[in-house]
Amino acid sequence: MQITPFERRWLVTIFDAIYPGGATDALPAGAGDVGLERFVDDVFDHAPFQPALGIRLATWVILLCPLFVIGRARTFVGLSREDREQVLHKLGSSRVWALRELPALLKMVGALGYCALPAVQRQIGIPLLAADPSWARGEPTPGADLTRQDAIAHANAAAALAPASDDPRAPEPPAAASAATAPAAEGTA
């Protein structure tokens, strides 16, 4: 399912209301500041029909609900930051299960994009040095074009990763350098 440019912008605005920048010194950049548009496209490129439809429905309902939720005759995009948060809080604490689930769904999806960025994770002390996800680099999903793979060679390489120590902070065995090539290996603490 494809999303329109308008819907993409609305969805990123909602993500930014859920995960705003500047709320704490630790996280100056929010979901609206990190190029999540490409993540949104990646989600709609890969999600099955029903969840994609659910994300789209949640976006539209949140966009159009402020009049009914906080009595403001504007779309969600036209609200102040405080009012956007109020809408999300009210929906999220609604007595109606289906309404509660709308912002919860977008909170879950938004986290998969925003909170996975190394730039965000480093700000809160997560020491992994992983590269940006493929969507952030405008690249296809790693492995999408795989052809013949030698399972035995891969298993032998995995076996060569067995360390001399139980300590995960001990240096990798030499075999790991060749077995686990750059992108995976660079994530090791």
Added chain:
Amino acid sequence: MSEPGEIIHIGDARAMKRIEDHCDVVIIGTGAAGAPAARVLAAAGLDVVMLEEGPFVPLEVRRHDQWTGFKQAWRDVGFQVAQAKGVLPILQGRSVGGSTTINGAIVHRVPEKIHARWVDEFGWGNAVPMKDLDRIYDRLDVELSVAPAPEPARGQNNRLMGAGGDALGIRHNVIQRNVIGCRATARCLQACPTGRKQSMDVTLIPQAMRDGARLYATCRAERFLRAAGRVTGVEGVFVDPITGERGPEMVVHAKRVLVAASAIQSPLLLLANGIRGRSKQVGRRLQAHPGVSIMATFDEPVDMWFGATQGHETTHWWDEKMKFESVGVPLEVGAARLPGFGRELMHRIADWGHVAQWGVQVRSDFMGRVRRGLFGGTSIRYGFSAQDIAIIKIGLGRLAEMAFGAGATSLYPGVHGLPDVVTSIDEMRALDDVPNDPRLFHGIASHLFGTTIMGPDPATSVVGLDGQVHDVPGLYVLDSSLYPTNMGVNPAHTISAISWHLAERIAGV
């Protein structure tokens, strides 16, 4: 068309219109059930072909973010849900290695009480003797490198759960896991980005291939071939796991067809081929272990990003249908579980280094159903029963006692109707007043069972005691769809052991 050990993908097959292969046994699915069967049958000298709907995910294409993991190795990109009263995410892998590539690597043997029920109440008799299972478990322990999570790699999320157990004076333990040299990235729930988890893709599958087995990945089995009243093979199609584009047809002629595609996909395949059985139980009796979690905040650093994803557990209250586990998750998964939106949420995210998460899974009595849904999708009916919710509430209360006993300063109970943040065990007692409505709890379900149950009587079961589908010679089911009940513990090791046992019988060893 392939060299020994080579896994063929759709990218290799696109130029062809149709691929045909012949073998003694074709196995559909390469997870905890399919891989051990391939391992045993290939070692016994049979010519084995494996079909896997998902792709192979080698170490060099694995990444550290969960979304990439979802796309590479999860069924429905992680969005698979069951519906009953509310919606319940259903966790399943879809790659070479199946769910063993994305599980917590937890190893358990079937509890004797459960095995005894299968034997006595469901007529398993001597079909799967415990002494045979113990022999196979011992073998699997070696081949999968099973050991307790080593202390340096345990991490504080796991240690604190142990401290909570000590505070309550209950029995608890470090989890036995199939991992070598864990790098403690707490990212088991995607294909292990450091390649240390001993999932089927790096253990039993390559061993089977050393013995001559062949594997076609990104190949979905769709239709059984039949001749003279027997199933004689399977037709499938290569499907791009990312785009869904259909590639060439695949036809495998075999003396036996073994279905090991999970308690969701196996019954769907049978139903798609018109196999309902005299019992009409195909796709019915779906059982699982639904669960919920609490998050707890501590003054001391927890650093959930370092440690075994799931390294500590207690089965102290197993007889009350509860099992408790630590559940380390990456920030991009856990952030959505933190309460609130906006600035309030961002403060909690900034404090992520002080958050722990533990879960309770329930030996549920809910019986659901699987069938083909609209637009070719999968329709899964499953949820929490009212009794499950009553157990969940007790379990959450005990998790809260453990957390405060371990020194937690506050909890995020994740229950609609309770405060977002709870700071004392007295506040948690308000749980008693929360209705037993599944929609008030945020749960997930994993460990799926029971949709083609095994038993001696075709009137009440789908599969016979040798794993062969009643009235359908040549067609076998090997996975946890066979089990008449759920287990109350993590099933991967048992799925492997029972499949191994049935494969030995098929091979005549």
